[in-house]
Amino acid sequence: MINLPANPMLFANLLTEPVGVAHYVTVGAVLFVCGALCMATKRNALGVLMGIELVLNGANLNFIAFGSPYLRSDAHNLGLDGQLMALFVIVLAAAEAAVALAIALNFYNNHDSIDVDRAAQLRG
Amino acid sequence: MDAIYWPSFFFLLFGGLACAFAVAVLLSSNIVRMAFYLVLSLAATAGLMFLAGAEFVGAMQLMIYVGGTLVLLIFGVMLTSQERFVEMHTWAGDWVKGFLAGGALLFVLIYAAFSIPAWRGIERATVEAIPAQKSVTPIAMGLLGARTDAPDRSGYLLPFEIVSVHLLVVLVGAAYLARAKRSRESKIV
């Protein structure tokens, strides 16, 4: 079993020492969880879309962190691949947003509502 | 006490802003405010990317995301923002379920992040010794299939092409999906 790092100086040296991948991943995790919860709790379809954007951003931040030379300089660094991946993610997110928005508008036209709880046709 | 290492300070600033606005998006129930907080959160994330040495990606984040995608989203908000859809409250049960599951997920992720010693940062002297390098040219070359930074890694020409075509298809599809239905109905009638 892995134990939590018992480093009492964990927060004290944040200002004087460079941050690591773990700190970036933490911010990414917060964004990701917020996004996932947005998807899970918002009843407005556009709120769900915003959740998706947040999730993608959290993932993107992780890619950047893994590729950054300033955060981790050993052989396992993703290097430029991380940034390229992030670019693809951004582009795909843009495409996804366009399609999802179109779907949302269509849904709005059909149901005269933007509440995703109305869309339960998949119920078994 | 050493002098303040400014990149860390800005990391804390931008990271804090990004997290705070993400939480604000989650907690707000007004769709217009959510969109606004989302813009700020994404901009702060772009700041983090700059800090990590990915200027180009950060700039793209600002331009495509904040400038493009979100404008699209806000159009969506405007198109659907009838009085009753601006404020939609979440059921209390969903909140509790969501916070239980989300808290567990967050705990797992952070626990995992900090359980790898190599991820906890490197020495200040080592970081300051890294020469600053522009990443725009290598990215452009990488997308065109030639890697100038790491010759042993493969290029991204094919994915680049696929994404281009994909974007085109998506845009056409989106236009098709979102077009006004009335003309067709009138035809049927």
Place this chain on the structure above:
Amino acid sequence: MTAWLVPLASFVLIVLFGKFMGPHGKGAGYLSVLAIVTSAILSLIALFGVWLPNHELPTPTHHTGEPASAGGDTKTSAGGEHAEHPNNAPPSAYFGNWYSLGEFGKLKLTIGYYIDSLTLGMFCMVGIIASCVHFYALGYMHDELHEPFVDHEVTLTSGEHLHRKGRFYRFFQYLSLFCFSMFGIVISGNLAMVFVFWELVGICSYFLIGFYIERHSASTAANKAFIVNRVGDFGMLIGMMALWSSVGTFAFGDLKNKEGDVVEVGLFSQLRTEENHYHLAPTQEIIAEESRMTGEPASAGGATESPTNKPGQWLLLIAGVGIFCGCVGKSAQFPLHVWLPDAMEGPTPVSALVHSATMVAAGVYLVGRFYPVFTPETLLVIAYIGCITLLIAATIAITATDIKRVLAYSTVSQLGYMMLSLGLGGWVAGMFHLITHAFFKGLLFLCSGSVIHAVHTNDMTQMGGLRKKMPITAYTMLVGCLAIIGAGIPLSNFGLSGYYSKDAIIEQAWSFANANPQHQILKWAPIAGAMITAFYMFRLWYLTFAGKPRDQHRFDHAHESPRVMTTPLIVLAIFAVAIGWPIFHVTDLLEQGRPVGTQATTHGELLTALVIPDEHLSHEPAIKTPAGIAAFCTAAAGLLLATVIYLWRMLNPDELKQSFKPVHAFLWNKWYFDELYHYLFVLPTKGIASIASWFDRGIIDSILHGSAAICRTGSKVVDSLFDQTMVDGTVDTFASGTWNFGLWLRRLQTGSLRQYVMFIVVGTVLLFVMITFAQSYLTPS
């Protein structure tokens, strides 16, 4: 030790002359209060005047319990200079016999005493709380003084409320008897005497639960408590027999004559001999007894032990688990916890004294007293029982709306904490929690009694906003709530009493889980329990005292209780705040009473991977820091959740109830334990009883009619059994099974997008947890 006998004198006097004392037996109450206060003062004198001057408190690292003579008591060997071996020596204690009842072969039944610092600590705790409760009861039971006492909860068939004579004196008579028996358990010098007083507190509990005997619920609750306790005591008898037949003595300590030579060797000294460095080892008698029972030839004993053959260990395990069964019944642990919440039918002072502070803690006390006999495997059983109990009870407490039931489940849960701690090797932590818990839970119960006295209902949904009407009760109860959730400043040395004891338990759990990675659950359960505790305690407080009154009529009639009731509240609140502070040396006092041979890290004999870590290891910063932070964060999270839901009303509790309907119903019905026991035990018993009665009544006729009927039904059965059931049934079952499985799966497919996202999140977390567990089980540590 006259403290013990004073309540007995009071009891006898009240029994004989109760009816003639003052108007309506008021004098009985005063006599009883006088007696218990005398006991409390005497036990304090015994602690501070006799014990402490003669026994230095131990330094945290090693024992310096120098022998000191006091009075004419014989004395067992005090702890000494045994630096060369790791395990600790027996604590210093006084042991002796007053009166010998009889001898049966090797076994001597005596009335004796065994007094060490644990005994004295318990004496003071019981004395102080009982004094407070007695004072309080003078006010609370005031109604009983009126000649025609009107019981509003009982409606006769004529539609009127029951009128009966007041029973003020009888109440105090029972209370005195109870105090006497409780002191008896604590002071007992041997197991048989413990058992006698054990049953005495049981019967007192029965009387007191059934005090309002005319209420149906009260009398059934009393029966339930009594019967469930019998189940546990049966196990205890088995354990006693196992010990008797093998060891041949019930005495705790060694009996010495005037010159200081050992005349009779006590139980603990036999099992943990000095030659064996106070490690637990079965004696020759136990090995012989076990081999006699299993029919295998006795091996030569401890010298030729091979890893596969552990002579005597199984018998010790049986004895230990047997004794523990009794404690399960008395302390309302997991399989037998059902009686305690129902026991809340008794008057509130009884709940405070008997069913939260003292009697139910007697089980924990006995486990602590018997600690030297328990093998590591027994301790593991204890730990798991405690773990299950604390979680089950805590979850039930979330939904209960009866203010006393919430507290009752909280008691069960806290007792689970104590058992868990003892099972994990945290002897001092468990005993410390026992004492701190007694104070704050007594306080909480008395506060709830004050509320009930004011609004005449137990139902929290009819309270609310009472803070303005009864400020003393509200704020003393707030102190109690803060103490039970272990409020304190993390990583510092300052907090309420629960902060010290609960953190000590969590640290011990953490340390145990580090030593035994396969028992990770025992580390997370107390932490999760801390969160749930904080949630339901503050739910209770907010529902009762904060917000707007939900029943205006009751609110208007509410009033602060008379001073005879609020003074004990304040006294107990002071204790609940301060008893844990290090300047009072409670842990040091307990450390002095640490039973023989329980300090060192021990390894299991049957389960060789099992390690019970040394308790002192849990105070190292590497464990203390994360454990303290985790305990604080979870408690704060629970508190925050309760505040969000019940104080700020940001989330609507009714909506929550609606969306968690199955969970709520499950918890509301107390995990269906009552129903389960009803079908498993009550109905079969009734069935057997009715069969017996039928057999008695109509045996002759029935044989004739019956044989004919049996023939007829037999042929029918063959027909239906084979043709309809076997052949058709197989096919039908298969088809309907598939159909039902499909229907069940259909419910997963809700069509709600948001729910699918939630499934993904939960699935991810579960995957991670499963991988972690698989890793810790599969990879050798």
